[in-house]
């Protein structure tokens with residue numbers, strides 16, 4: 001018999017094996033929900049599927065009585081806006097700093113110690129500071145995301161810049177490149193797909209900081225809503241929101257992968 | 272015949288007989304480790320130097336000192352009478368064994384990039400008509416190395432041999448005074464290697480290059496070069512292996528060599544390999 005480490009599943013088997021845990025979780029939930037409902041029909045902890053539908057319908061497809069807005073979509077838009085702004089700013093800062101520290105040893109000597117020091121500060125510890133400096137508005141939430149993921153991105157891009165084979169840098173110099181041209185034409189284009197890789201890794205952290213900021217000070221947003229309805233033990237809202245956030249996270253990751261494959265085919269087929 | 276007509280060819284031979292590169296008592300050590308010692312040589316324009324030696328004896332170090340990526344510890348290295356610039360520059364072209372083409376650029380863009388560096392000092396990038404023109408101008412060089420048919424491909428779509436052809440085309444477009452090759456065909460299949468030998472000899476003649484080439488393959492060294500160097504230690508201290516550095520122990524003009532010296536060198540490489 002083949003060793004277990006040498007057995008590989010066919011496509012169909014892999015799919016079936018992958019789906020099984022999802023079905024088990026759903027079945028377990030259904031069973032738990034039914035059991036609790038049988039004991040107490042007003043139980044709020046494990047709502048039935050029907051209750052989920054009506055909660056989603058109420059928030060996503062019926063205008064709010066008070067403001068006339070569709071709360072679910074409003075929350076989604078404002079959360080995504082914060083997330084994307086934070087991630088975009090962090091990416092831009094990290095791209096510049098990662099590249100110049102990776103390419104120019106003098107800049108690395110100059111900036112690496114302070115970047116390392118700053119990256120050791122736990123971002124949540126400076127959240128009050130952000131609220132004081134940037135107010136309770138949008139800016140402080142975006143800032144928390146930036147503070148939270150930029151150090152990781154800078155250090156990752158610094159490393160990735162360093163990993164570009166020295167041979168290429170020497171070659172470019174023998175072709176007459178100066179430092180700026182070398183960064184522009186040799187390093188930057190090769191770092192961009194690696195930036196997208198790094199962003200994929202940091203998106204989870206970005207969501208974490210977004211929801212934390214929204215939980216503490218916000219008037220809308222996915223994280224805000226979850227923490228608001230927690231007081232009423234509204235599991236029928238919390239669980240769909242969590243699943244929606246999970247789906248959005250999956251979607252963003254998918255978009256990054258496909259954008260990268262489309263824009264940098266040489267990067268993906270060379271690996 | 273007029274005097275002028277006579278003078279011109281005379282001048283030309285004069286120039287090609289000039290010493291182009293000179294090493295005077297050059298040594299290189301990494302800390303305690305003396306790698307190269309007492310390197311003395313003169314190389315004329317148009318010579319094709321092939322270099323052999325056991326692994327780790329300092330062939331790449333020698334080449335990198337010429338290239339400017341490794342600083343020598345002692346002595347002088349002169350290129351056309353002037354001390355060598357201590358960083359890579361367009362007067363010295365290089366082809367490494369690997370990684371010397373840009374993976375994110377197509378074949379044409381890989382060759383055109385040096386034109387773009389020249390014409391656009393900040394961005395290093397041309398646009399529109401000028402870019403088109405730069406790309407078209409690469410055709411001559413791609414033709415010379417037999418890559419014209421693959422001009423729109425990316426390096427990952429090329430075989431190892433084709434990538435090396437591209438690296439050579441890149442280097443040639445800058446008309447370097449010397450071309451440095453560090454085991455350029457070491458990773459290629461024997462059949463493809465033969466084609467590459469033909470190409471290098473063709474280009475060497477056509478563009479009157481001075482070539483320094485490191486190789487592991489003594490046959491390759493004998494076949495290609497006009498002059499073969501063997502790097503080896505002349506003295507060996509078993510208690511302190513780093514005490515003595517390698518130097519050029521054989522400097523043979525090829526063509527005049529016989530079977531006997533081939534065998535002699537092969538033996539010396541062999542015995543070194545065994546003792547290492």
Ligand SMILES: Nc1ncnc2c1ncn2[C@@H]1O[C@H](COP(=O)(O)OP(=O)(O)OP(=O)(O)O)[C@@H](O)[C@H]1O
Nearest residue numbers: 301304306324325326327328329330331332333487
């Ligand atoms: N950057 C470095 N720092 C310290 N020692 C080095 C460095 N580069 C090379 N050396 C040492 O110098 C010696 C010569 O290395 P080099 O790469 O020139 O050998 P080589 O003749 O090219 O070998 P090979 O045939 O394996 O390529 C080796 O002992 C190596 O360990």
Ligand SMILES: [Mg+2]
Nearest residue numbers: 330331332453
């Ligand atoms: Mg070597």
